[in-house]
Amino acid sequence: MSWSRAIVGALVVLPVVMLFAFGLTRDPRAMPTTLPGRTAPDFELVRMPLDGGATGSDARADTVRLSTHRGDVVVVNFWASWCLPCRTEHAALTDVARAYRDRGVRFYGVLYEDSPSNARRWLDEMGGVSYPILLDPGARTAIDYGLTGVPETVFIGPDGRVSHKQVGPVTSQILVDRIEALLPAEASS
Amino acid sequence: MRALATAVAVAIAAAGPAPGASPGQEATPSVQDTTAAAVAGRGTGGQVVSGARLDELTRRVASKLRCVICQGLSIEDSPSELAQQMKAVVREQLAAGRTPEEVERYFVRTYGEWVLLEPEPTGFNLAVYLLPVLALLAGATVVVVAVKRWTRTPDERVAADSPEA
Numbered sequence A: 001m002s003w004s005r006a007i008v009g010a011l012v013v014l015p016v017v018m019l020f021a022f023g024l025t026r027d028p029r030a031m032p033t034t035l036p037g038r039t040a041p042d043f044e045l046v047r048m049p050l051d052g053g054a055t056g057s058d059a060r061a062d063t064v065r066l067s068t069h070r071g072d073v074v075v076v077n078f079w080a081s082w083c084l085p086c087r088t089e090h091a092a093l094t095d096v097a098r099a100y101r102d103r104g105v106r107f108y109g110v111l112y113e114d115s116p117s118n119a120r121r122w123l124d125e126m127g128g129v130s131y132p133i134l135l136d137p138g139a140r141t142a143i144d145y146g147l148t149g150v151p152e153t154v155f156i157g158p159d160g161r162v163s164h165k166q167v168g169p170v171t172s173q174i175l176v177d178r179i180e181a182l183l184p185a186e187a188s189s
Numbered sequence B: 001m002r003a004l005a006t007a008v009a010v011a012i013a014a015a016g017p018a019p020g021a022s023p024g025q026e027a028t029p030s031v032q033d034t035t036a037a038a039v040a041g042r043g044t045g046g047q048v049v050s051g052a053r054l055d056e057l058t059r060r061v062a063s064k065l066r067c068v069i070c071q072g073l074s075i076e077d078s079p080s081e082l083a084q085q086m087k088a089v090v091r092e093q094l095a096a097g098r099t100p101e102e103v104e105r106y107f108v109r110t111y112g113e114w115v116l117l118e119p120e121p122t123g124f125n126l127a128v129y130l131l132p133v134l135a136l137l138a139g140a141t142v143v144v145v146a147v148k149r150w151t152r153t154p155d156e157r158v159a160a161d162s163p164e165a
Helices: A002-024 A084-103 A116-125 A137-144 A172-182 B002-015 B031-040 B051-062 B081-095 B100-111 B123-150 B154-161
Strands: A044-047 A063-065 A073-079 A105-111 A133-135 A152-156 A162-167
Touching: A002 B123, A073 A084, A073 A172, A084 A105, A084 A172, A116 A133, A137 B081, A152 A172, A162 A172, B051 B081, B051 B100, B081 B100
Parallel strands: A073 A105, A105 A133
Antiparallel strands: A044 A063, A044 A133, A073 A152, A152 A162
16 A cells, blocks of 8 residues: 555656756756857848947948858847946957957947947947947847847858857957857968 | 646746757848838738737737746736837738738747747647646545545445455
8 A cells, every 4th residue: 555655656746856857957047049050130230430420421331231241250249338247248359359350250249229329438438349339229130139138249150150149248268269160270270 | 727837837937948949941031121021011921910900919929929038028018128129020020911920930930939928839848738737637636535535434434444354
């Protein structure tokens, strides 16, 4: 009698315990992303004038379309001036962007839920930026990229596919490792 | 029963995100493409809708999609800016002629299956729908057995307790 009770009890309790144990193996803070491996969603965004002036008369020169960069490594960083972790990664992004400019690596910052005037003030305070900042009205591009907050950084290979999405601030090491993995072997040697 | 299944779904989602959709080879049509289609007045899938019907469809789809920066709220219920922008995307895509299913698929491709407040009843997700039913059945069995035992007459109790030999 007691054995049969124990077996029935184990049969009821064990699956529940196993389910909870499975849940413990997962990081509840990890945000799921479906981007890596997929072709990066195309975008056409207006550059933010860094000097505070209006966008120029040549609208084409002031917009950036991702699909025109096929063949290049592209790093897209979503950020905002109200985002505290964005402060910690800014120097790394600016330095690495400058270092890789001659090797065909394009960096773009996409402003998320922020005003250009706040962004310019923040950039002045942080010592400037070495790559273009793009405006994303209505966060349409951010949603296309499955954004859940800032900062997030997307690494796009020469084939136009996303290789990695970094949720949270990047470091110089992360940037260099991810970029080197995407650059052709002869160029990275 | 469905409410119970939803409650368990929310509990499991809170414990850990469901695995996202596997990376496909297909490029995701961008929001900007959809907006262009809306402006041009052409649909890409279903019938072009507007007015009260569009409001109703937007509400229906938005209430199925999770606010990605909230705890267990749909983008219909969340006042956050990102949720409202996601809802605007839902509206634009429906106005452009996409069906509610196509709009849901766009968000699943973008954010993973985790974005659905009620996961699709397939594979491991079935546990969310079946476990509450099994738990109820097990509970009912325990109650029936216990009640039967408690309501036995003294004679039945003696007969049950006495050794058969």
